[in-house]
Amino acid sequence: MQDAPEQKIIPVTAAETSPENPWPLQLLSQKLKAHIEKAPPAWVEGQIIELNTRANVSYLTIRDMDAEVSLSVTVWGSVLGQLATPLERGARVVAQLKPDFWMKTGRLSMQGKDIRPVGLGDLLARIEALRRALAAEGLFDPARKKKLPLLPHRIGLITGRNSDAMKDVLRNAALRWPAVEFEVREVAVQGVNAVSAVIGALQELDADPRIDVIVIARGGGSLEDLLPFSHESLIRAVSAANTPVVSAIGHEADRPLLDEVADLRASTPTDAAKRIVPDVSEELRRVDQARIQLNRRIDQLLEREGDRLAQLRSRPALANPEAGLTARYDDVVRLRGRAQTAVRTQVSRHIDQLGHLRAQVRALSPQKTLDRGYAVVQLEDRSIVRQPAQATGGTRLKIRVAGGDFTAVANASPSTSK
CATH class of the missing domain: 3.40.50.261 (Succinyl-CoA synthetase domains)
Known part of the structure; x- marks a missing residue:
């Protein structure tokens, strides 16, 4: 009896498939459909850029408002019939989309379960x-x-x-x-x-x-x-x-x-x-106005300062400035005369004092004593002989008189005065 052919074991997961043991295409389509159908509906926002209606079905293309992303959406007439106003291209909408996988052709599409235009108030x-x-x-x-x-x-x-x-x-x-x-x-x-x-x-x-x-x-x-x-x-x-x-x-x-x-x-x-x-003509006009105002202010300043100078020049000190100088000059002359008189007086008084002091000094000087006939006897070492005992016989002496000095030799024993 011939054995029955061994039954092929189909892999459970996609990871277990191989070239020797692949999935049937139908199984992949079934698994994709089952997986996609588990996805819940999602509300999205976008802008309708294409709108085609055939019988009871409308085919929309909705594009994201901020990116180059778009989706094709199928909406049944029953959904669109609930709208107060028909949809138009360019309208901004929010739609509840549910992914749908068509097994026969392997096409993924989006089913519009609900769709609502975004009104002006919402924006x-x-x-x-x-x-x-x-x-x-x-x-x-x-x-x-x-x-x-x-x-x-x-x-x-x-x-x-x-x-x-x-x-x-x-x-x-x-x-x-x-x-x-x-x-x-x-x-x-x-x-x-x-x-x-x-x-x-x-x-x-x-x-x-x-x-x-x-x-x-x-x-x-x-x-x-x-x-x-x-x-x-x-x-x-x-x-x-x-x-x-x-x-x-x-x-x-x-x-x-x-x-x-x-x-x-x-x-x-x-x-x-x-x-x-800025407006160039307006700016030029403002420059002209500023120039006129500046000239006016300069003229006013010059006029005001001229008046001040005239007032200053009318004052006695400026009208006749020599009068003040003359008075001060007379004061200087008078004070200078007094100073010169005081200086001459002081000089004369001090000259007299110097003469008196000079006379006193001269009266007390050794020269005056010599002029009266006295003499000064000195030894060779220029010490002055004060006692006769200092000049023993043969001692050389130097004698100073009023007219000059000369030398002498002591020739006798000195006598002692009583």
Whole structure:
């Protein structure tokens, strides 16, 4: 009897499969479908960029608001029938999506279980909530705002490609100050790429040391069109910029969050041109006015100082300055005469004193004694002989008289006086 063929054992998990023991394709599809069906529905937000309706089914393509990511969504007529207004391309919606795997073709699709347009009130509420959160962080604090330069040499301009806003800024700025220079970055200012494009241009211009101020300009539009300028990432990028930033978005009534964080808010692009550069004709007029005022002040100063000089010259001390000098000259002459008299008196008195003292000194001098006939006897060592015993026989003596001196020799024994 022939043995039955051995039954093939199918791997339990994908990791156990091999070239020799693969899964049937059907099994892989079944496992994928079972795995995908376990995923719960998720609410997502996006913008409808494609909308096709066939019979009772609508095929949508929803794109992320901030990135180049999109999904195809199938929505049954029963879901769309619950909407008060039909969906349109460009509408912003929130949808509850459930992934679905079609085994026959291996196609993954998204089933729209529910879909709701995001109304204007919802967008405003989100913007207001973000406004409060960023304000609480201090991003809108006036103390953080940087002062614009009085006369920027080079201005960075971020605006739409060949837009009216760009033309308004360039034209009006050039009319006010013809020498102004611009560094323009034309980027998307609407749609999914607007936020990243504006941030990239902002960071590029902020890194350029030649740029003195940056203007972000866009013309008017609907709230949805201006949403990129209320995006949190753009607001934080502007707050972190080192170069002063001017917001010129839409019209006067438009108030995106960019207006709050910018260092200066212009109501329109045209207003921005007027705010960032001075009017050359106005400045020349001010220079002329300043020159006139300066000349007037100089004339007033000269007139005032001239009056002061005239008043000073009218004073007696300046009207006849010689009178004061004459009086002082007479005083000097009188004092000089008194000083000379006092000096002569003192000199005469001291001369008399010197004569008297000289007479006294001369009267007491040895020479006067010699003049009266006396003599001074000295030994050879010039000691004076005071006793006869000092001059024994043969002693050589020196005798000084009034007319001079001479020598002598003692020849007898000295006698002792009684």
